[in-house]
Amino acid sequence: MDVTAFKERLKEKGCKLTLQRRSVLDILIKHSGEHLSTEELYEKVKENYPEIGLATVYRTVQLFEEMHIIDRLNFDDGCSRFELASEEEIHHHHHLICEKCNKVFEVENDLLEEIESEIERKYHFKIQDHHLMFYGQCEECLNKKRGK
Amino acid sequence: MDVTAFKERLKEKGCKLTLQRRSVLDILIKHSGEHLSTEELYEKVKENYPEIGLATVYRTVQLFEEMHIIDRLNFDDGCSRFELASEEEIHHHHHLICEKCNKVFEVENDLLEEIESEIERKYHFKIQDHHLMFYGQCEECLNKKRGK
DNA sequence: TTGCTTGCAAAAGTTTTGCATAACC
DNA sequence: GGTTATGCAAAACTTTTGCAAGCAA
Numbered sequence: 001m002d003v004t005a006f007k008e009r010l011k012e013k014g015c016k017l018t019l020q021r022r023s024v025l026d027i028l029i030k031h032s033g034e035h036l037s038t039e040e041l042y043e044k045v046k047e048n049y050p051e052i053g054l055a056t057v058y059r060t061v062q063l064f065e066e067m068h069i070i071d072r073l074n075f076d077d078g079c080s081r082f083e084l085a086s087e088e089e090i091h092h093h094h095h096l097i098c099e100k101c102n103k104v105f106e107v108e109n110d111l112l113e114e115i116e117s118e119i120e121r122k123y124h125f126k127i128q129d130h131h132l133m134f135y136g137q138c139e140e141c142l143n144k145k146r147g148k
Numbered sequence: 149m150d151v152t153a154f155k156e157r158l159k160e161k162g163c164k165l166t167l168q169r170r171s172v173l174d175i176l177i178k179h180s181g182e183h184l185s186t187e188e189l190y191e192k193v194k195e196n197y198p199e200i201g202l203a204t205v206y207r208t209v210q211l212f213e214e215m216h217i218i219d220r221l222n223f224d225d226g227c228s229r230f231e232l233a234s235e236e237e238i239h240h241h242h243h244l245i246c247e248k249c250n251k252v253f254e255v256e257n258d259l260l261e262e263i264e265s266e267i268e269r270k271y272h273f274k275i276q277d278h279h280l281m282f283y284g285q286c287e288e289c290l291n292k293k294r295g296k
Numbered sequence: 297t298t299g300c301t302t303g304c305a306a307a308a309g310t311t312t313t314g315c316a317t318a319a320c321c
Numbered sequence: 322g323g324t325t326a327t328g329c330a331a332a333a334c335t336t337t338t339g340c341a342a343g344c345a346a
Contacts, residue, residue, distance in 0.1 A: 016300060016345050038336080053303040058336060074222045078311085079335060096273050107271065111263050116282070119255055124287035125244050132280045134264070139272035164320050164325055186311080201328040206311060226336085227310060 001025070001069070009067060023049045024060045028070060028084055035073055035081040035104055073131075075104060094132040100141035107134075149173070149217070157215060171197045172208045176218060176232055183221060183229040183252060221279075223252060242280040248289035255282075 006025060007017040015021075027044045028036070036044070042057040061082055064070045070082045075097060086092070092112070096105040116127050154173060155165040175192045176184070184192070190205040209230055212218045218230045223245060234240075240260070244253040264275050 014300080018301065018345075020302075051303080055304080055337080056302060059301085062337095072224065074224060076220065076222060076228075080224075094267075096267070096271060096275075098273075099276070105271065105273065107267055109263065109267065111266075115257060115259050118259075119242075119244070119257065119282065123244060123253065123255065124290070125246075125253065125282070125284055126290055127244075127282045127284040128247070129283040130281060131283075133278060134267065134273070134275045135277040135279075136273055136275040142272070142274055162325085166320070166326065168327070199328080203312080203329080204327055207326085 001029075009069075013063075013067065015063065019049070020045075020052055020056050021060055021063075023052065024057060024064070025069070028064075028082065032084050033106065035075070035083055037079045037081050039079065041082070075102075075133075077102070092130070094134065096134045096136070096138070098138035098141055099135055100137055100144075103138060105138065149177075157217075161211075161215060163211065167197070168193075168200055168204050169208055169211075171200065172205060172212070173217070176212075176230065180232050181254065183223070183231055185227045185229050187227065189230070223250075223281075225250070240278070240280075242282065244282045244284070244286070246286035246289055247283055248285055248292075251286060253286065 003017075003022065006022070010017050010021070023045045024041060027041055031044065038057055038061055039054070041061070042052070042054050045052050045057065061070065061072075061080075064082075065072055068085050071085050073081045073083060073095070075081060075095075094107040094109060096107055097103075098105075112130060112132070116130070119125060120127055151165075151170065154170070158165050158169070171193045172189060175189055179192065186205055186209055187202070189209070190200070190202050193200050193205065209218065209220075209228075212230075213220055216233050219233050221229045221231060221243070223229060223243075240258050242255045242257060244255055245251075246253075260278060260280070264278070267273060268275055
């Protein structure tokens with residue numbers, strides 16, 4: 001997303017373009033695929049912008065979430081984590097979480113359309129989004145266990 | 149689960165059967181399908197066992213989670229919620245979360261085997277569990293919106 | 297100028313922990 | 322009797338909020 005488009009989307013919401021908001025977005029883009037927490041975002045933004053406050057980062061991720069710029073993820077590690085929302089309408093990757101080393105992998109795979117339409121029909125529920133996480137063991141940890 | 153089996157499973161872990169643990173299990177069984185939070189569990193246990201402490205309930209749900217007696221759920225409302233784990237090895241329901249009224253519905257539907265085996269093959273990741281949540285609008289809220 | 301935004305500090309909310317006492321086996 | 326478990330209070334964390342000052346448009 002470029003600065004002009006970003007400013008435009010903020011304006012639509014009656015919000016202003018501030019250096020803090022730009023800095024948070026920059027870090028999110030720079031670290032896409034890393035699922036940073038608010039605290040981690042704050043630490044990274046501070047490297048270039050030491051005056052920023054943690055509360056501002058919390059307020060910014062809330063705003064970005066409402067604007068659908070980012071998605072909030074929960075890996076049960078005590079804090080929210082974020083990733084850039086995909087630009088396309090139908091996005092969706094899933095997450096593999098290794099219960100040994102806690103690493104998170106992304107999976108490009110949807111295939112949920114079938115399940116979604118069945119659920120929509122059966123339960124009269126209009127689905128707008130989904131989160132799918134798989135828990136288990138990653139290749140590396142499987143090999144370690146087997147002593148390879 | 150009966151008391152004898154419960155005691156046996158506790159003993160396997162070197163843990164003792166206490167009135168507190170029995171009380172928490174009783175409430176979980178009595179309110180299965182309700183996704184109680186730790187605080188809510190505490191309130192309900194207190195009705196019959198007023199001396200119990202909140203920390204004990206926190207410690208108990210941690211223990212039960214390790215024992216796979218319950219599953220921890222996260223609906224992004226600021227706390228963990230719990231449900232009894234299914235007795236069968238493979239049995240999975242999913243959750244529909246209405247973003248208007250925040251009600252949670254359960255869906256009896258697996259159909260993920262196909263996706264799981266594809267992921268296991270492609271990513272060399274051994275899947276042990278999954279969580280699938282759908283976000284959207286429930287029938288009631290859809291009807292309200294349309295003024296029915 | 298006007299209203300949105302920020303930084304700070306304090307508050308709020310959930311969860312964990314230390315420790316003396318109590319309960320289980 | 323020895324060890325695990327509990328209750329209480331305090332601590333640790335994450336997140337939110339109030340408010341005066343600052344900044345964008």
